[in-house]
Amino acid sequence: MSDIKIIPLGGVRENGKNMYIVEVDAEIFVLDCGLMYPESELLGIDVVIPDFSYLEANKERVTGVFLTHGHADAIGALPYFLQKFDVPVFGTELTIALAKLAVEENGQVKNFTDFHVIDATTTVGFENADVRFFRTTHTIPDSVGIAIGTKDGNVVYTGDFKFDHSAIPMYQTDLGKITDLGKSKKGVLALLSDSSNAEHAGDTASELKIAEEVLEIFRNTNGRIIAACVASNICRVQQVLDAAHKTHRKVAITGKDLEKVFATALKLNKIILPSDDLIIPVKNIAKYDDEEIVILETGSYGEPIKSLQKMAQGKHRQVNIKEGDLVYITTTPSTAFETTVAKTEDMIYRAGGTVRLINESLSVSGHGSEDDLKLMINLLKPKFFIPIQGEYRMLAAHAKLANEVGIAHKDIFMPGKGDVIEYKAGRMRMAGQVDAGNTMIDGIGIGDIGNIVLRDRKILSEDGIFVAVVTISRKKGTIISGPEITSKGFVYVKESEELIKETTAIVKEVVEENLGRKEFEWSRLKQEIRDSLSRYLFDKTRRRPVILPIIMEGSSRKKG
Template identity: 65%
Template sequence: MSKIKIIALGGVRENGKNMYAVQVDDEIFVLDCGLKYPENELLGIDVVIPDFSYLEENIDKVVGIFLTHGHADAIGALPYFVEKHDVPVFGSDLTIDLAKLAVANQPKAKKFKDFHVVDENTAIDFDQATVSFFKTTHSIPGSMGIVIKTDEGDVVYTGDFKFDQSAVPMYQTNYARLTEIGSEGVLALLSDSANAESPYEDASERDIYNYILEAFEYHEGRIIVASVASNIMRVQQVIDAAAKTGRKVVLTGRDLERIVRTALKQGSLKLPDDDIIVPIKDIKQLDPEKTVVLETGKMGEPIKALQKMAVNRHSTVRINQGDLVFITTTPSHAMDTVVAETKDMIYRAGGEVKSISDDLHASGHAGKNDLQLMLNLLHPEYLLPVQGEYRLLAAHADIAHEVGMPYQNIFITGIGDVVSYDHGKMHVSGQVDAGNTMIDGIGVGDIGNIVLRDRKLLSEDGIFIAVITINRKTKSIVTTPKVTARGFVYVKTSKDLMAESTQIVTDTVQKNLDHKEFDWSHLKQDVREDLGHYLYEQTKRRPVILPVIMEVNQNRQRSYAHKAHKNTKTEVPAAKQAPAKKTAAKKPVKKAAAKKPAAKPAQSK
């Protein structure tokens, strides 16, 4: 009888960062290893990845990482894991190539080579379980679900999926395989919830292509298409529509070029004409009416790139009068304000905006009907909604209940929750250390809540710095405190405030020096509190107060005093001979005067 544990290390109660660990006895199967892009409050953070602590503590039990598809929410954190741990990685042909691309971009992970290509016909036997795969429909080719076959039944992870009856063969779901898995007996289903709340039916990809083609046919000027770099299906549709309307496609950004090159190499992306794609350096030679600019932005995020185009800060493209900006991606609700601001900036620049989400519900994730169809095909005993914020997980639970699944068999977990199956029953049995690891530049996990809090305060009220030098031996202040501010007040117009702040720092420091039990931490804290109270009373703001307190080095003082004493002793005799020194000093003058008469005869000659 196998002991099974299912642990969400990411991907629940949040968007992205998918990572799930399924432990069967003493073997751990890791499903996806993704990242998420930070929300606005994570100032300066580039990306967020899962906390690997649990897997690192049990690294000897990890038998492999199994990837469902090639998007960043499934493979983005892989380089940070494999740079420390040599664990085999499994995925479809395109997924593995994109994973290699991600790993190659991380200097510390470049040496990792343990990649294995699998397909829907692959089955991998391990000691405690067998892992197999099934094809799914998503916005990128090579998407697969994962089946972990155990003695107690199958644990199935769908990955990102939807059902599209008109999908081309490369993207089609294998319904027969799903029926086969369902007949074997599914113990637990980890199912995509990202679109569970939507009341709309997903548009088919055929309808989306026709919509793009229509936009290309009826606009006479240049078209700038905003898309996600890894949405290979959308890239293919844009290229096909451009070819049919006699336009050339210009790719912007290295990320997009690398992904397109990889997809072309794998045959996942096909070009109607060999010369359909034009290098960015030749964009000025193209007729605007025959040009499509495909913009994906840094890390695949096109919205910020559009803003740069609108204000002429983009490296190569500027939005001009008559340009159509065609947004073919569906941003999350958290981006609604940013998207609205971007549209306004585009109109100010003279362009116009068309968004695919205004007329069609385009999503790569399953809606209500698709989720219920998946449940009816697999007939799981238990459901764990994953991939979505809490409201989406709860909506998925309601959808499952509508098809007959009791609520007690549905587990809405948090990050780190352990769901165990033993004695014929599944239940929440505890928690493991899990959370967010923030990436800022080359720093991995060195940014915590305290740093983020300080960044937030700095962004809101600025910083106030007070510098002072003290002499603890004489209990005196050596120099008058110097105070300055950045992002708090304009110093030149706040002279009274700065002067009073200087006096407060002086008084606070002197009080601490007079105290018998002098303590550095107490001194700095007192300066922060006294100065903070005064500044808030005067401005109603709370800047970050940074006291910089320096101390005179007593040893150096003694050393300098000793040298000065020695120098004084040697100079005393010289001082007594001051008159002789004056005489010696005049000698050169006398010599110069003596030479003058000799110079005059020379002049007379």
Template identity: 60%
Template sequence: MSKINIIPLAGVRENGKNMYVLEVDENIFVLDAGLKYPENELLGIDVVIPDFTYLVENKERVAGVFLTHGHADAIGALPYFLAEVDVPVFGSELTIELAKLNVENYPETKNFQEFHVVDENTEIDFGTVEISFFKTTHTIPESLGIQVKTEDGSIVYTGDFKFDQGAIPMYATDYARLANIGASGVLALLSDSSNAENPAQVASEREIAEEVAEVIASWEGRIIVASVASNLARIQQVLKAAWRVNRKVVMSGVDLERIVRTAIRLGKIEVPDEKMFITYKEMKQYADNEILILETGRMGEPIKSLQRMANGQHKNISIQEGDLVYIVTTPSIAMETAVAKAEDIVYRAGGIVKMINENLRVSGHANPNDLKLMLNLLKPQFLIPVQGEYRQLLAHVELAQEIGIDEKRTYITRRGDVLSYDKRTNRFIPNSSVPADNVMIDGLGVGDIGNIVLRDRKILSEDGILVAVTTISRREKKIISKPQVTSRGFVYQRTSRDILKESSKIVEEVLEKHLDKSDFEWGMLKQDIRDHLARYLFEQTKRRPVILPVIMEGTPKRK
């Protein structure tokens, strides 16, 4: 009998940041290492990654990282993880090439080389565990699900998937393989839940391709297509449609250029003629109806780039009268406000906005019928819904009940929960937890931004800052320079001189009180200044700015 633990380090009760840990006996297998882009309240944060503490503490037991596909929610955290845990990485050819781009761009992992290409025919023997893969359909080629065979049955992780009966071979699901896995005995299924609560039928990729081709063919002016850089299915459709109507394509965005060039090199994107790509400088040689600009923006996020284009702040392109902005990605709930603002700005600049989801339900994730089909094919004893917020995980559980899976055999987990399999009772038992906080990346800083810093940033963004600067002599118990009080983002100084003068007096009074004490402490002095100023400023303005006392020690000038 094997010892089996399943630990979702991330990717449950949230969208993105997928990372699941499977412990079998002494080996640890890591399934995906993704990130997520921050929501609006995470001011200044670039990306959010999982907490690797448990894996770092047990690094000698980690057998490897197994990747399902090449999107950021599956591979984005890989460089940060490999910087702390040096283990082999397994994935399909395209997934590995995209992972390499991420890893090579991170200074601490640029020399990492232990990548291993696998496919649906690969089997890797780890003694009591055998890992194999199966083809799934997603918006990027070579997406794979993962089967981990143990003595007690298989643990299956679907990764991102949907079922599309009309998918071309490069994207097609291997239904026969899924049925065989189900027949061999599945102990637990970790399944994508991102679209579990939406009963609408998702459009097939053929329908989407027809829609994209029609829109591009019917427009007479310049077209700016906004897409996520790693949605290669959509980019392929756009390139084909542009070629049919003799439009030249300008790729805008470093991420896009690298990803598309990699996919073309590997034969995952078909380009009729490389001459269809032109540079920004060459755009002037062509009429507007011969140009298509493919925009992804920084980190594959196109919406902010569109705003810069519309505001005239983009370094290469400005939206002009007669432009069509065609958004071919479905924005997340967190991005809906930003999309609405971008749309308004584009119209003001003279452009027109069209979104692909106006006529079609577009998603790369399984709808309720797909999820039930996956459950029927695999016939798992236990379901652990992953990849979704709580309501989506719950919807997935309810779908499982519809096809006869007992609610007691489903588990809605929290990040860090440890589910231990007890063969005697044939149950997974939540018996402990491991660290699983959000780790925030800001510039080159990894995990050095916490709740206190975020709180201060929020206050700064809402109420501004007030700085009080003065110099004292502790030895002579004197204030050498009168406190100077300034503010930024709090009050307009010219019209609030009385408030600033009174604030200066308050600082002076607090300083004198502390200088008279025999047990002078810098920390207590600064905190006392903050407390007194905070009370006064709130009484006068009903605002709570960040208060920064700057107190220097000097020597009085002798006459």
């Protein structure tokens, strides 16, 4: 029998940042390596990636990274991972092409070349397990699930999936292979299954119906159409292109993310152009009537909403919204983003445009609803079930569905990040934790932003900064100049003369007291200034700005 451990390093009790490790005896298999876009309270943070510290401590045991699809929540952290690990990366043709794009953009690992293209027939053999793949349906072609075959059965990771029986061949699920896994001699030991849409009880609209909806919108619009789309949602991009062709419109593409993804998918025949003259440069849109134009837009990191805001404010570098434009948001916003979308809609209407959301009349998702999730469980018949990919309530909803189709509560595990689920001697159990926090990326900084820095940024955004500058002579025990008080984002100095006068006196008193002591300590002086000012300012304003004492030492001698 094998000693098997399953450890989520991300993707549980959160949206995105999917990364799961499966240990089979001495070998570690890494499943996906994704990032997460920050919530609003992570001020200034660009993206969040998993904590690799456990893997770093076991670096020699890592066999490789196995990717399910080409979205950022599955491949986005790969450039940061490869800065620390020199291991092979496995994925389907499009997934590897998009992973290479992400890696090439990162100067630290742009020369990494150990990529391996697999398909649904590939088996990758290792000493203690073999890795196989099966096709799944998602909003991007070449999506797969992963099965790690062990002596005790298969550990199956679905990746993002839904069942769409009208999907075109490029997107079809391999139902036969999934069924075979469930019926295999050793069966499925554990199933790690996508929970992102587990709370949705109804049917998810098929991509055929969505395509019909997109076409109907295009046919009933007289002005320009600005279609906002996540860059890596290849399926939606194709539907926009098809609808534009059928309504005799030209398509102008904006956004660097979309241009790169589009060019890659086109080269691999994952996007099919209905006509050779369909795409036009953005600079040429003025040559056509409004009813002949579709503008396909995404923004930074594939997020279109911020770009729409710039368009509505007249600040976009290429296209701005004008009277008569229809903004068609073809992505379903997450719950956390609904307020932002509502504000964006208001801005668009103020600019003279109108808004349609693709989910107004259809339930649109790339993730399986309740019936899809039950079907996956019934096909695979796992001994143990682990809901993943989603916030806690989604995992709980998925666990309930698993119980409804016959999996006992004792055989369902709902881990948090870093929880170790161990299978040993025929028994599955929770077996402790490993380090698995968030690593925050800010500019080129990786992990150098922690809770203290974020706290200071939050305070700065709410209560501002209060600076006190003093120049002293320790030798003579006197103040040479100052204190000078500066405030940013706290109070308007000219209208707060009494407050500034009092704080100047407080700083002067603290400095003189410290200069009069036998033992002078810079750190003690600064801390006492902070404490004294903090108490006074909170008493007078009920606000707590960041207080920054700047103490300089100078010469008290006058120049002759």
